[in-house]
Amino acid sequence: MEEERAAAMARRLGRTAKTAGLDEPDCARLVAAFTRVMERREAEITEAGHPEYLHPARTALILLDDAHVTNGSALLAAIAYDSVRPELTLPDAEVQELGGVASVAALHQLPAPGLDDGVLLETLVVADPDLLNVALAERLDHARHLHLSKASDWSEFHHQIVTVFMPAARRGHPMLARRIGRWAEAFEWRFLKKLI
Numbered sequence: 001m002e003e004e005r006a007a008a009m010a011r012r013l014g015r016t017a018k019t020a021g022l023d024e025p026d027c028a029r030l031v032a033a034f035t036r037v038m039e040r041r042e043a044e045i046t047e048a049g050h051p052e053y054l055h056p057a058r059t060a061l062i063l064l065d066d067a068h069v070t071n072g073s074a075l076l077a078a079i080a081y082d083s084v085r086p087e088l089t090l091p092d093a094e095v096q097e098l099g100g101v102a103s104v105a106a107l108h109q110l111p112a113p114g115l116d117d118g119v120l121l122e123t124l125v126v127a128d129p130d131l132l133n134v135a136l137a138e139r140l141d142h143a144r145h146l147h148l149s150k151a152s153d154w155s156e157f158h159h160q161i162v163t164v165f166m167p168a169a170r171r172g173h174p175m176l177a178r179r180i181g182r183w184a185e186a187f188e189w190r191f192l193k194k195l196i
Contacts, residue, residue: 002053003042005054006034006042010031010034010038013030013034014028016065017031017075020064021070022075029072030060030075030079033098034057034079036098037079037088040090041055041088051145052142055138056078056080058141059079059081059134059141062176063075063078063133066137067136067172067176068173069133071130072099073105074106074131075134076099077095077103078137078138080094081107081110081138083113083135090107092107106128109127110134110138111123111124111135120160121163124164124168125167129171129172132168132171133176135165136165136168136176139161139165140179140180142157143161146158146191147187151195154192155195158184158188161180161184162184
């Protein structure tokens with residue numbers, strides 16, 4: 001069942017990338033990267049229907065549909081990267097094999113795990129615009145599924161969205177900034193207020 005979900009998502013990713021204007025080789029690279037990263041995720045995420053399972057493709061779809069990112073290296077880095085579970089991020093050698101040196105360079109511009117909020121904000125605001133949008137979309141996808149995680153994780157994640165990602169989003173794509181702001185407001189109202 002999970003393999004079928006991944007295969008369907010791979011097809012959707014390829015179609016969306018083509019519709020967005022990526023050429024055939026870039027579309028094929030994105031699908032290959034997603035297939036590779038899913039091999040890693042299938043070994044680690046064994047619960048059927050787990051919200052983190054298809055995270056890499058959802059991040060790329062947000063970038064293609066909402067932020068209109070068509071930079072193949074940035075999109076490949078988005079598929080390879082996971083800020084919440086860095087052990088699932090593809091290693092540099094695999095990223096280079098799939099997308100070349102430019103994709104590895106893009107991956108290295110994304111925030112390293114465990115940065116303090118001040119350093120994280122600085123990293124985001126000085127990033128290349130496409131890679132800032134990658135970091136924003138990747139965090140937004142995790143945020144959209146936060147309510148399915150342990151409630152003890154909610155406040156810290158939400159606080160970082162409000163104090164780091166929302167200010168950084170003002171430099172990114174307006175649609176991502178709006179979506180992040182709406183999520184933060186709705187999550188506080190629907191979930192955090194119930195914890196008090």
